[in-house]
Amino acid sequence: MSEQLMTEAAVSLLVERGIAGTTLAGIGERSGYSRGLVTHRFGSKAGLLAHVHDSIAAEWLRRVQGVVGRATGVAALQRVTDALYKFIVDEPKGLRAMYLLRYASIDPSAEYRANVAKLNKAHVRALTRWVEEGQAHGEIAAEVDPGLAAELFASVVDGLLYRWLVNPDIPVKELHGLMRQHIARALRAAQT
Amino acid sequence: MSEQLMTEAAVSLLVERGIAGTTLAGIGERSGYSRGLVTHRFGSKAGLLAHVHDSIAAEWLRRVQGVVGRATGVAALQRVTDALYKFIVDEPKGLRAMYLLRYASIDPSAEYRANVAKLNKAHVRALTRWVEEGQAHGEIAAEVDPGLAAELFASVVDGLLYRWLVNPDIPVKELHGLMRQHIARALRAAQT
DNA sequence: CATAACTTGCTTGCTGCCAGCAAGTAAGAG
DNA sequence: CTCTTACTTGCTGGCAGCAAGCAAGTTATG
Numbered sequence: 303m304s305e306q307l308m309t310e311a312a313v314s315l316l317v318e319r320g321i322a323g324t325t326l327a328g329i330g331e332r333s334g335y336s337r338g339l340v341t342h343r344f345g346s347k348a349g350l351l352a353h354v355h356d357s358i359a360a361e362w363l364r365r366v367q368g369v370v371g372r373a374t375g376v377a378a379l380q381r382v383t384d385a386l387y388k389f390i391v392d393e394p395k396g397l398r399a400m401y402l403l404r405y406a407s408i409d410p411s412a413e414y415r416a417n418v419a420k421l422n423k424a425h426v427r428a429l430t431r432w433v434e435e436g437q438a439h440g441e442i443a444a445e446v447d448p449g450l451a452a453e454l455f456a457s458v459v460d461g462l463l464y465r466w467l468v469n470p471d472i473p474v475k476e477l478h479g480l481m482r483q484h485i486a487r488a489l490r491a492a493q494t
Numbered sequence: 495m496s497e498q499l500m501t502e503a504a505v506s507l508l509v510e511r512g513i514a515g516t517t518l519a520g521i522g523e524r525s526g527y528s529r530g531l532v533t534h535r536f537g538s539k540a541g542l543l544a545h546v547h548d549s550i551a552a553e554w555l556r557r558v559q560g561v562v563g564r565a566t567g568v569a570a571l572q573r574v575t576d577a578l579y580k581f582i583v584d585e586p587k588g589l590r591a592m593y594l595l596r597y598a599s600i601d602p603s604a605e606y607r608a609n610v611a612k613l614n615k616a617h618v619r620a621l622t623r624w625v626e627e628g629q630a631h632g633e634i635a636a637e638v639d640p641g642l643a644a645e646l647f648a649s650v651v652d653g654l655l656y657r658w659l660v661n662p663d664i665p666v667k668e669l670h671g672l673m674r675q676h677i678a679r680a681l682r683a684a685q686t
Numbered sequence: 687c688a689t690a691a692c693t694t695g696c697t698t699g700c701t702g703c704c705a706g707c708a709a710g711t712a713a714g715a716g
Numbered sequence: 717c718t719c720t721t722a723c724t725t726g727c728t729g730g731c732a733g734c735a736a737g738c739a740a741g742t743t744a745t746g
Contacts, residue, residue: 304722320601325704336724341706343723405597408659409512419660450668453657454676457669458646461653465645467600468611476642477649484646488676496695517731528697533733535695 307333316399352414358400375436379485387478401463426452442489499525508591544606550592567628571677579670593655618644634681
C-alpha cells in the first residue's frame with residue numbers, strides 16, 4: 303500500500319537530508335507516486351512526520367515489551383537498555399529518523415509536540431512502575447524516589463541517543479555496558 | 495549595535511515560535527530595522543542561528559569556568575551540574591534557545607552541524623581531563639574509564655535539558671541533587 | 687576649506703522553492 | 717451509470733536569499 307511505501311521513502315529521505323531537506327514532493331516521487339499524494343494522504347508535512355514518528359515508536363514499544371517481558375526492577379531497566387542497544391544495531395535508520403523527529407518536536411512550531419510529550423510521559427510512567435515493583439520485592443532501596451529515578455533514566459537514554467546522532471562513532475556498546483552497571487548500583491544503594 | 499539587538503530579537507523569537515516559526519524578516523523588524531538587514535549581516539539563516547548558538551555557548555562556557563575554578567575530579571563534575579542548574583534558573587530563555595538550536599543541528603541540512611559537533615567534543619575532553627585528575631589524586635577509582643564516564647555524564651546533561659525543553663515542569667532541582675549524588679557514588683566506587 | 691572618491695550601514699525589489707489547497711481524472715464496485 | 721477510492725495537476729502565498737541602490741559619514745586631494 304502507498305502509505306507504507308511513502309513512510310519508508312520518508313525515513314530514508316529524513317536520514318539522508320534531514321527534516322528541512324525533505325520535501326513532500328521528494329517523498330511522493332521517491333515512492334513512485336506524484337508530488338502531491340503525500341499532502342493529500344497525510345494532510346500536511348506535520349501530519350506525515352507525526353505518522354512516521356508514531357510508526358517507529360510503535361515498533362520500539364513492541365521491541366521493549368518483547369525484551370522486558372515480565373521482568374521488573376533492575377532487570378527490567380537493564381533490559382530496556384538492551385533493547386535500545388539492539389535497536390541501534392538492527393535499525394539505525396529508523397531510530398535515527400524517530401529521534402530526529404522527536405528532537406525537532408521541541409520546536410514550538412512543531413505540531414506533533416503534544417504527541418511526543420505524551421509519549422514521553424507514558425514511558426516515564428512505565429519506568430516508574432518497574433522501579434516501584436523492584437522496591438516491593440525489596441530489591442531496590444526504599445529511599446529511591448521512583449519517579450525521579452525514572453526521569454533520570456529516561457534522560458540518559460535520550461541524551462545518549464542525541465550524542466549518537468551527532469557523532470555515530472561514540473562507543474555505544476561500552477556505554478550500554480556502563481549504563482547496565484550504573485542502574486544496578488544506583489538503585490540497590492540507598493539514597494535520600 | 496545592531497548585531498546585539500538582532501541576536502536578542504532572535505532569541506526571543508526562537509523561544510516564542512521556534513526555528514521554523516522564526517523568520518529573518520521578523521527578527522529584523524522586531525529589532526527595529528528592515529526585513530533585509532539580518533540576511534545582509536549574517537549571510538543566511540544558518541549563519542544567524544550559528545551566531546546565536548555560539549554566543550550563548552560562550553556565555554555558558556564562561557559560567558562553567560567561573561563555577562568550577564581550579565576544582566578537579568568529583569567536585570569539578572558536581573560544579574558543572576551546579577552551573578547548569580543555575581543557568582536554568584537564571585537564563586531559561588537563553589538556554590532554551592541554545593538547546594533548541596543544538597538539537598536542531600542533528601538535522602543533516604543544518605549547516606552549523608560541524609560547529610556543534612566540535613563543541614561537544616571539546617566539552618567531553620574537558621570532562622575527561624577532570625576525571626583523570628581525580629584518578630591522579632586517588633579520589634576516583636582507577637577502574638573508571640575517563641572518556642566513557644565523560645561521555646555518559648555529557649549524555650545525562652543533554653538528555654536532562656531535552657526533557658526540560660519538552661516539559662519545563664520536571665523537578666529540575668531534585669534531578670540536580672540526584673545527579674550530584676550519582677556522580678560521587680559512581681566514580682568513587684570501583685568497576686570494570 | 688571645498689569637493690570628489692570611497693566606506694559603512696541599512697533598505698527595497700525580485701526570484702525560486704516549497705507547503706498546502708482545490709479541482710480534476712481514472713478505474714473499479716455495486 | 718453513479719459512487720468511491722486512489723492518485724495527479726495547477727495554482728497561491730510565504731519565506732530565504734540575492735542584487736542593486738540609497739544615505740550619511742570619512743578620508744583623500746588640490
